[in-house]
Amino acid sequence: MRHAHDRAVLEAVGYLERSAAAVRRGHGSTRVEGAEGLIAAAFRHRTSRAGDPQLHSHVLVANLGRGPDGRWSALDGRRLYADARAASFIYQAVLRSELTRSLGLEWLPVHKGIAELAGVPKPVLRPFSRRRAEIEAALAQHGRRAPARPKPRHSRRGERSATPSMPLSWWRDGGRARRRLGSIAVAWSN
Secondary structure, three states, rough: OHHHHHHHHHHHHHHHHHHHHHEEOOOHEEEEEOOOOEEEEEEEEEOOOOOOOOEEEEEEEEOOOOOOOEEEOOOOHHHHHHHHHHHHHHHHHHHHHHHHHOOOOOOOOOOOOOOEEOOHHHHHHHHOOOHHHHHHHHHHHHOOOOOOOOOOHHHOOOOOOOOOOOOOOOOHHHHOOOOOOOHHHHHHHH
C-alpha cells in the first residue's frame, strides 16, 4: 500500500512540475517563464490528526525555481494553485490503479476525483472517521451542519503519532473504534 501511495505522490508532483513550474521575472514580477521542475520535500504520515489510520503525505514546495536562463527566481504560485486539484485527481487515479493492480481491489464510482473502496460497509468505516465526527461536533456547537465532505479548516490541532506496529487492540478498543470490528479488523491487520 505504501508503494502505491508513494508512486501516486510522485506522479502528482511530476504533473505539477510539467504543468505548473514557472518563475516570475521583470519589474513587479509581471513576466512568467517556465522553470526546470520544483524543489519539494514530502512528509509521509500514517494517521489523521484524530489518530485514525490514514496514509497521506504533505508535500512542501520551495518558492524557488530555475528559469530557462539558469537564474533562480520566485515561483509563480498562481499556477501551482490552479493545478492543485488536477494533481489531486492524478494522485487518486494512480493510487486506485496501483492498488487494483497489486491487491485486486475494486472501487465504487468516482465522484469529484475520489472513489470509495467497494465492499466495505459504512458501519466499518464510521469508527475510523473520528476527524469527521470532531468537525461535525464543532459545527453543531455553532448551529451548523457539516457538508458532505467537510473541509479540514474547521477545527485544527496537531497530528498524533501512531505506527502500524501498535497492537490491534489499540486501534479497536483504544478510543479509535466505537464498535467491535471482529474478523474484519483482524483480516485487515494481516
